[in-house]
Amino acid sequence: MKIVKIILALIVLGLSAYQLITENFVIPYYMLIVGAFMLVTGLVELQKDRKGGFLGCVIVSLFLFFVSLQGLLMN
Structure with missing residues (x-):
């Protein structure tokens, strides 16, 4: 899971840098x-065994x- x-x-960081440099926003x-x-x-x-953190992260991921x-x- 750590890997x-x-x-x-790293993908998020690279995509963020790409969006900032090119100003081509690929938001979805x-x-x-x-x-x-x-x-x-x-x-x-x-x-x-952190149930609160799990629930919060899952709710945010479903929304995203x-x-x-x-x-x-x-589009």
């Missing part, structure tokens, strides 16, 4: 990756997935 979390964090893809990152963070919190899918379908 997946690091890979997703960014939200999708951040949602996956939050889901993995929630699973790590579940493994540590919904927003990203809505953005992809609107």
Whole structure:
């Protein structure tokens, strides 16, 4: 899980840098990756027996997935 979390964090960082440099905002893809990152963070919190952190991360990740899918379908 730690490796997946690091890979997703690097993708988010790279995509953020790309958006800042080129001013070409690809928000739905960014939200999708951040949602996956939050889901993995929630699973790590579940493994540590932190139910509150797990629930918060899962709710945020579901919201991000919904927003990203809505953005992809609107364009």
